Amino acid sequence: MRTQLTEQQRIEQLRKLLEKYAIEYYDNDAPSVSDQEYDRLMQELIALEEKHPELDDPNSPSRRIIGQVMEGFEKVVHAQRMLSLGNVFNKEEIEEFVNRVAKEAKDPEFVVECKYDGLAMSLEYENGRFVRAVTRGDGVTGEDVSNNVRTIASIPMYIDTRERVEVRGEVYMPKKSFENLNTLQATLHLPLFANPRNAAAGSIRNLDSTVCLHRKLDAYWYYFQNARDFGLRTQEAALDAMKDMGFRVNPIRKVCKTADEIYDFIEEIGRQRGELPYEIDGMVIKLNDLEDQQRMGITAKAPRYATAYKFPAEEVQTRLLDIFVSVGRTGRITPNAVLEPVRVAGTLVSKATLHNEDMIKSKDLRINDIVVIRKAGEIIPEVVKSVPERRDDTQIPYQYPTDCPVCGSKLVRLEGEAEHFCINPDCPARIVESMIHFASRDAMDIDSLGDKKIEQLHEWHFLNSIEDIYRLHRRREELLEKKGYSQKGVDKLLEHIEASKKRPLANLLFGLGIRLVGKKGAAILAEHFGSMDAIRAASEDELAAVKFIGGVTAQSIRAYFSEQENVELIEFLKREGVNMTQERVEKKESVFTGKTVVLTGRLKMARNEAKKILESLGANVAGSVSKKTDYVIYGEDAGSKLAKAQALGVPQMSEEQFEQEVDNAKA
Template sequence: MEEVKRIEELRTLLEKLSYEYYVLDHPSVSDQEYDRYMQELIALEQKHPECYDANSPTQRVGGAVLEGFEKVEHRRMMLSLGNVFNYEELVAFDERVRALEPDVRYVVELKIDGLAMSLIYRDGRFVQAVTRGDGTIGEDVTSNIKTIPSIPMRIDEPGEVEVRGEVYMPKASFRRLNSEREANGEELFANPRNAAAGSVRQLDSTVCAKRGLDAFWYYFVNAQEHGIHSHEEALEELSRLHLRVNPLRRCCNNVDEIWAFIEEISARRHELPYEIDGMVIKVDDLNAQTRLGTTVKVPRWATAYKFPAEEVTTRLLDIVLTVGRTGRITPNAVLEPVRVAGTTVSAAQLHNEDMIREKDIRIHDIVVVRKAGDIIPEVVRPDIERRDGSQQPYQFPTTCPVCGGHLLRLPQEAAHYCINQDCPARVVESMIHFASRDAMDIDTLGDKRVEQLHGWGLLDSIEDIYRLKTHREELTAKEGYQEKSVLKLLAAIEDSKQRPLEDLLFGLGIRQVGKKAARVLAKHFLHMDALMAAEEDELTAIRDIGAITAKSIVAFFAEEKNRQLIEALRQEGLRMDSEAETIQQSSFTGKTVVLTGTLSLYTRNEAKAILQSLGANVAGSVSKKTDLVIYGENAGSKLTKAQELGVETMDEEAFAREVNTHENQDD
């Protein structure tokens, strides 16, 4: 049929045009013409639903909403790289390589600061994208990665092709995203790498599609299976397949050539449209790579040169204190603005009183500043020789800078705390935490908006969040609060009432209770009332709940104000329970079990769910505490480690027989 043939023609054409636009930056048609072809394809696909293809250019906009990301075991481990930090260490790396490969040649590339990713193509079709994870097991993020326009959905290469690279957020996309989040009162991303990682892990792929991500591909994993003999040749082949490869790379024959290229890139790194945090040096010959091999964690044929943290001097104008949701006091340096690693820095965290005293940091000092890991500003040291007598040792205050309440330093802790629970700063921070993604996940109620609503007198406590609906007309009259955005905020607040008990417990900000402890408590007690009535010894009897955490939980619920908060939230309709897990007594009950290898009878998630229903604790790595390792085909290092440690092992067929035995007992 002509229309079906036209669908394939348009898909091929649009892939070609996307490559020209997003990879070559040299489009051959106008935007209007591209849109016309796209609209024609959309119309034809709607007319011929039997021609649906998940890899069609029309499917890049996203739309899939997932409950979570499935775990995937890499067929070939995604190793991390070893690091060198100076010329001497680079020479030492070269000497180790030349001891086995005297005539070595290297390929030197830019180290993109993003999220490591593996792509799988089979017979020319894109089939899967998996994050690095722990190097052995990553997460399937296919639905999000396919929204990145520079990644081809089809390549001209038969068989299986696995490529690895870095998904990143360009600086321009990062600036635009943070501007939008600031306007919406949402928490800003700290840097492009965090923004890229957060975008890729969005469960709604339409969100990821709007974030402006891109990617560079730097490793053809099974290149030799395709007749390729060198890394440089592999990169050229990836370019031929229309995968985006960074052109800023150089073949080098010795350390001096490598160092010259490092210095060249280092001088211009801040001019690049994306972030880099170093350079990667790889042996070019693939057979030589094989001969050199790997250690347990890193390849011997490659290393990363990490740029040294840029240090600058500026004047420390003041030290100011901020108050967190637990009352923790954090001192911060107010700096004369200075450019560090490509951005202007005007503040840096000083952590606690001991750090200020140990470094002898004083107001009006000239101080050395750098970015730890090229991200977080820190004061390295004062320039003592430049003191002029106006500097005096800093005296840590004894009262809260916000409420004037007494500050307490707990035994064996470096931090000071404001112990006034009504301190406005603590109230604001507690509401920000409560609404955060990891807690009650109230969309659009970010830190800026909480501060704004608190300033207007509309939010003075956590329970006030659920009373905002009574201020709808007042809100819509405020500048920047249109009817649509107010309705979205109120709907998100209403939806949060159905969050499970573990999210509520974490949101309450109980000292020592993080996400994991909240999950453990919710699973054990199932209802808020049961937890509130628990004694310390009952809590410490629970696995993963220690004495300090137990004491903190009991103290929290002993306070009348906290009990009143929970009752108010109950009256507002918040969920106070967690669904009980049906646990069947079995030979797996109470055992720590690890799954490894490729399972054929179950998916990894199915096997994990079965084990948990039979009372097992499923772990991700093998240790002396592991009771059992269940393995499928191509089981690797985990099975080997289990055998070395004498841990019991079971193949998938034996596991299936055991599961069937328990199912038959139920019948």
């Protein structure tokens, strides 16, 4: 005769059953009960928990379907640092890694696993119960995101062991979830997410766990942090043990003994990469023996017993549907490709810049061509080439426009230049783009005055020039009559415009859009001359003598200030109280003084902050690595720039070493 369960025992039984069924469904794709049966048991559990609030358990399967809004994330120090990995990019570098390990480990074996494009995470369990989930953060301290992680159905809340367990892995957004999310974003007229990784990270770090719940995240676990406490001796055994405990472990892996075996397996998975239901950007190679791992140890940033192979830029084919040109603030005409949407390196790509007429001709691009697309640096979509053998007589050679598509003025191609320009100063496109640039974050940083608002206010004839931005307060009452413009919103906009008057001279110079004067050049000029009047009074030779400015930029600056309308603009801004000076920052002597430095990888500090510090120490911060580079400072997931620095013999410096040099300079 079956013993009658108490309601408390039934609650515990239902929790374990539903946990088991969830793992069968989400991890093994082999459910042993129907959806209807699962739902019936869930409803029974919810009813019993409502009846017995004293038995509340945050890990209950019922809590996975209930959102919660948090005030913030608690900081947590990892028991053991969560390290990033070094990178290899080709077979030769794999061989170097294998040979290096073989010098310290006898007859080494390696486990080759997928490298996910997601968010690194640590899970902790005590007495068989989930305790918390912590992000990697800076490797030492992460954030407790347990409430959000509880919404991920494949993650067990209960495991069959009383010992403490910590596993680490990656939370990611499956491709299907990402497509569904962006479809919803488009329907709601909200910005689309760039890629699944950003979407996953944003979901996990959202204070409302309902957001995470509805975005259908998943996870794979690949590191059993305290595996040796369980008598496990290899990475392969640790992966099997995690799977037995109920953690989702990827079956795509292989134990290899040689560099050839490793490379062949990587190539095999690389060919399947596009068919996987999740994004991977490489493969991880780990020494299999855990004792040997312990003996080899770690560097300041990465384990010496493991490395990551990064896949080369993914190239895919799609159709070139059309080419259209856009007009920038300087009047430059930029041709753009309209593509049949295709996923490249985790992002759906439907447009790509074609730069200029010469590029279109050199690549022989024709409307309706099949073309090869890739992500430059895994970020910017670019058209690599056409595929002539796929032509079928429907292709149309592209005729570059002779007139501006916005104002109809004749386009001009200056001698020695690759680009065409609309030189009509009254071209509406140029006017709008110049105001957008002026108000942008790196220029006058006028919050509340974004691209769409400027376009709208221009359509209503409120903004027809940069000067009109500082006249907008005179039209406050008219603005309040417009739909969507509340008193609070209008006053906030006007406050931000007023606050922009206090920005440094460098911001104003950049905002003016002087041809060839970028953000860095504007900062150099402001620092060197100290005031707008001094820059206006400087001769071409004096401007050209400034380090990093040069003759061509000096000509452009003098040409700008020779135009009467530009002089009148600056005088107007001066009367309106816009700051025209810049305090000179005393530069400290350091190892960076007079050196060219490149930043790469994910840094713990903001990239702009690191750049400002370097410039205050006398460095020139460049965007690319060359033989003239003096230092490369790298953070997590540093890629091709670090590899190029290693190949060229350019000195490299970790972020920790950089911070130490900064401290030395301060001292």
